[in-house]
Amino acid sequence: MNTINIATIDLNLLVIFDALVAEGHATRAAERVGLTQPAVSHALNRLRALFGDPLFVRSPRGMVPTPAALDAAPAIRSILEQVEAVLRGGRAFEPEESRRQFVLGLSDYAAFVLLPRLTERIEREAPNISLVIRNTSHGVGLPMLDEGSVELIAGNFPGPPSHMREELLYEEDFVCAGRGDHPALATPLDLDGYLSLRHLQVSTSGNPHGYVDAVLAERGLKRSVAVTVGHFLMAPFLVDSSDLLATEPRRLFGTCASRLPLRFFPPPIDIPPFRVVQAWHARHDADPGHQWLRGVVREVAQQT
Numbered sequence: 001m002n003t004i005n006i007a008t009i010d011l012n013l014l015v016i017f018d019a020l021v022a023e024g025h026a027t028r029a030a031e032r033v034g035l036t037q038p039a040v041s042h043a044l045n046r047l048r049a050l051f052g053d054p055l056f057v058r059s060p061r062g063m064v065p066t067p068a069a070l071d072a073a074p075a076i077r078s079i080l081e082q083v084e085a086v087l088r089g090g091r092a093f094e095p096e097e098s099r100r101q102f103v104l105g106l107s108d109y110a111a112f113v114l115l116p117r118l119t120e121r122i123e124r125e126a127p128n129i130s131l132v133i134r135n136t137s138h139g140v141g142l143p144m145l146d147e148g149s150v151e152l153i154a155g156n157f158p159g160p161p162s163h164m165r166e167e168l169l170y171e172e173d174f175v176c177a178g179r180g181d182h183p184a185l186a187t188p189l190d191l192d193g194y195l196s197l198r199h200l201q202v203s204t205s206g207n208p209h210g211y212v213d214a215v216l217a218e219r220g221l222k223r224s225v226a227v228t229v230g231h232f233l234m235a236p237f238l239v240d241s242s243d244l245l246a247t248e249p250r251r252l253f254g255t256c257a258s259r260l261p262l263r264f265f266p267p268p269i270d271i272p273p274f275r276v277v278q279a280w281h282a283r284h285d286a287d288p289g290h291q292w293l294r295g296v297v298r299e300v301a302q303q304t
Helices: 012-023 027-031 037-051 067-088 108-125 141-147 190-194 212-218 234-240 251-253 288-302
Strands: 056-059 062-065 103-105 130-135 154-157 163-170 173-178 196-204 224-229 247-251 261-265 273-281
Touching: 012 027, 012 037, 012 062, 012 067, 027 037, 027 056, 037 067, 062 067, 062 224, 067 141, 103 108, 103 141, 103 288, 108 130, 108 251, 108 288, 141 163, 141 273, 163 288, 173 234, 173 251, 190 196, 190 288, 196 234, 224 234, 234 247, 234 261, 247 251, 273 288
Parallel strands: 103 130, 103 154, 196 224, 196 247
Antiparallel strands: 056 062, 154 273, 163 273, 173 247, 173 261
């Protein structure tokens, strides 16, 4: 078994490794740790020699971590967080004085609903704290936590494994929306009328048959999805400028109710709500700063 004399290793290399994992780009990693890009490249060469692995491979998407880097990333992130906790010496987190940067993973929907209030709270209560928001989705949120590219995620995700934590923020229901002068919405819309219209579907994966369509299919019903878009932000504006009908999360349209002349009504079929949660790795449980951030996200969610 090979032995390593840790006294001969520059532990700052772990900080650079962590930045490369988080940023996926040498220049952005350099900015994150306050070094020049050549210094980061030199450090990466030393890391490669230390690990006996390329660690990061250039691609059109940036610096892609190798399997060895992905295996090491969670442990290195945990080590750095433990060092930070030791150096804090148990001192309480003071948001108004902190200059900490938090990296959040938000789904398109969660960013649209939560982020405006969240940034307003941060600006008011912790003006020196910065947020980095990375896009996530149902299938990739938990892996992003595992690899350490984000430290908190919010949205709809599968149940987490035992080394992660989850907190329910709220259960989201659905609403139907059409433009205010839509001719078919002058009177209450029954199920047949609903199915006869052309529909807008939001799908971050581009699938034109989503959650609502699955509910309809269980009853042997089908609607006509005329337009599928990949971003929730587009839905209110497309509905306002067309005869399309959208059946989407209620809070999505709630933020636009006072800005667009839309008509809202409950779906003519029961659509089960979905869970919106925040989730994090267990290594963050006792971190006072992380506890504060989770509390702010919780309070913001309760206000939506």
